[in-house]
Amino acid sequence: MPAESRVPPPTAGKPARRSAPTALAVDHVTLRYATSAGIVTAVEDVSFTIGTGERLALLGPSGCGKSTLLRAVGGFLKPASGEIRLGGLPVKGPGPDRMVVFQEFDQLLPWRTVAGNIAFALRRARGLSRAEAHAVALDWAGRVGLAKFADAYPHTLSGGMKQRVAIARAFAVQPAILLMDEPFAALDALSRRRMQDELLGLCEETGATCLFVTHAIDEALHVGTRVLVLSPHPGRIAAEYEVSEATRRGTAPFGLLEAEIQARLFAGSRGADEGGSDHEDDHV
Amino acid sequence: MSDGTLHLPAAASLRRPLVLGPGARRAVILALLAAGWELYARWLGNSLLLPTFLETLGALWSETLNGELPQRVWASLEVLLTGYAIGIVLAAVITALAVLTRWGESLLSLLTSMFNPLPAIALLPIALLWFGIGSSSLVFVIVHAVLWPLALACHAGFRAVPPTLRMAGRNIGLSGPSYVFALLVPAALPSILSGLRLGWAFAWRTLIAAEMVFGASARSGGLGWFIFTNRAQLETANVFAGLLTVILIGLAVETLVFATLNRVTVRRWGQES
Incomplete structure (x- = not known):
């Protein structure tokens, strides 16, 4: 694990809430997939845990393997090494x-x-009667x-x-963890803001555990209780931030944190591009 | 589209040009075609070459009343439905193989590229050799006519199911048969329906053509045989009555069966292709 992955929380953030029992553990996971150009390492040796009731936002630019990681947690992809435990x-x-919850709109029947x-999901997943x-x-x-x-x-x-x-549908099934793969990325800005607030409301109401993948810094800070920043090619954890009420959207600390992550994302992506090419040589 | 005009106040719609629904437009076109036919046949004045529309209707009526035509229709439909059903079952088996295994997929694509361009009627000599003169030979060529286009359409339909929908299905715990029947089949239904439609049209054409080649010794010949024998006897009005019956049955199946299926499924789901 890179040394810089445990960054001390910024001044505005509160100390970590580590007391909750672990819901999901991602343990030294490496993900690879085959393309016509060869084998691509999407995610390299990533480890993190999500406590029950926690909302972890996985933040990174496109190509950092965050969606691939979420799909692996969903069970659609086997890790090349490491283990995911629920x-x-x-x-x-x-x-x-x-x-x-996928980004694409064609996930409904x-x-x-x-x-x-x-x-239908309730009948299949929870065995409820019609x-x-x-x-x-x-x-x-x-x-x-959507009552009407x-x-x-x-x-x-x-x-x-x-x-x-x-x-x-996802909430109704009452899963151990909700996996959100940029669910609002294809929406217009206004709807996105409203949906983020609605999702936050539902999460706080139900105490749901959540893994939320996004490429928008403000979305990660708004929806998550903790933000994990991934660097691209291949995806590795670059930084981690705690989010609290004090850093909610609209506050001054929110802006500071956003700027800091922005700076880190740019610095991180440059560094990872250089390091990433070495690693790709290892696997191809 | 024309709904907007229909809901306008009466005064406004009166000043508009006459707007007809699709059904009414069809009826007008049909009436014009029939009138043209009637006038041309009367002008020609040779009922051996071209009987008038009314003569044809008369022949249709009398042949229906004397039981000849219904019996022929039934004989044809019996063979047709048998072949169609067997074709559907075989297409389902081949498609299942193609969806489940790579070998099956290669098999399907190879067989369809080989047999799809081969007109079913070209297999009739072989069918006669193998099964003799009778309905088995007809069923054989109909199965050939239905199987390949249907299997091709079904396979294309399954392949076109969006990956997100597949993942959403597996996510809620669908697997094995429930995955196929609760997710893949309904998702591929637009293609399956158009394959069934195409298969029906191919089967119907093939049957009529095949029946003209033989049926002589099969005492209960079908519609094709009815057309053929009446031509030999220069009962041209009956020939046209037979052709009209072929068209009417095709139209009836299209509008009653397939259009209804389409309306209650894929159109309601917004899946119409």
């Missing part, structure tokens, strides 16, 4: 204990209504402000509404 047990494949999409699942689904459609659209098919909804359905 509640102490190694992750073997995809499962509803790690519900994923087009042939099921809003309530139908949520209810009636129970429907009742819970309606409740969740209401909680994301419960019987609408996904193709009639806007992008933001589709993401709300996906978020409602």
Whole structure:
């Protein structure tokens, strides 16, 4: 692990809340995938843990392997080395204990209504009866402000509404951890701000544990309780920041922190580009 | 599209030019075609070459009443449905192999590229050699007509299922048969439906053509045979009645079966391609 990975929290941040039991452990994980150009190392020797109730924002520029890492946690990709453990047990494949909200809008089943999409996940993942699942689904459609659209098919909804359905579906299943893969990246700026606040509300209400991948610094600081900065090519942990009420959006410390991360991201990416090419030679 | 105009106040819509729905437009076109046919046939005045539209309708009516035509239609449909059903089952098997294994995929792409361009009717001599004259030979060529285009469409449909949707399905715990039937099949339904449509059209054409080649000894010949024998007997009005029946059945299946299936599934889901 690089020496600079444990950066002392900035002045505004509060000390770490390390008392919560570990929900997810990513243990020296390296991820590789094959392309036509050869084998690419997306993530190199990354380790971190997420405590129960914690929201970890994985922040980095495109190409730092943050989405690949999230997919590995989701069980869609096997680590080349290292281990991912959920509640102490190694992750073997995809499962509803790690519900994923993807960036793409086509993650909903087009042939099921809003309530139908949520209810189907509940029946499959939690084994609820048809009636129970429907009742819970309606409740969740209401909680994301889509009560009136419960019987609408996904193709009639806007992008933001589709993401709300996906978020409602993920929360309704009550996973051990929620995995969010840049869920608001394809939305317009206004919707993005509103959805971030809504997501934050739901997280705080349910006490959900969350791994949130993003390339936007302000989003990471706003949504996360802790921010992990990844450097690209291959992805490695460059820095870690604690976020607290004092650094919420709109405060002066928020701006300071944002500027600091910005500076580190640029410095980090330059450094990693040089180091990264050496490593790629090792694997190709 | 025209909904906007329909909801306008009556006074406004009166001043507009007449706007017809798609159904009404079709009816007008059909009426014009029939009128043109009637006028041209009357002007020609040779019912051996071209009977008038009304004569054809009369022949259709009388052949229906005397039970000849319904019997022929039934004979054709029986063979057609048998071949269509077998074709669907085989297409499902081949597609499943192609989706599950690399070898199956190569098999499908090789077989379809070999057999898809081969007209089903060209296999009829072989079919006659193997199965003799009878409905088995007809079923054989129909299966050939349905199988390849349907398998190709289904496979394309499965391959086109977005990766995000696949991951979302596996995420909520779908795997094995539930993954296929609760996720892949409905997601590929637009392609499957258009494959079924195409297969039906191919099967129907192939059958009529094949029935004209034989059927002589198969006492219960179908529609194709009806057309063929009536031509031999210079009952041209009956020939046209038979052709009209072929068209009517095609239209009926298209609008009643496939259009309905399309409306209650892919169009409602916004998946229409």
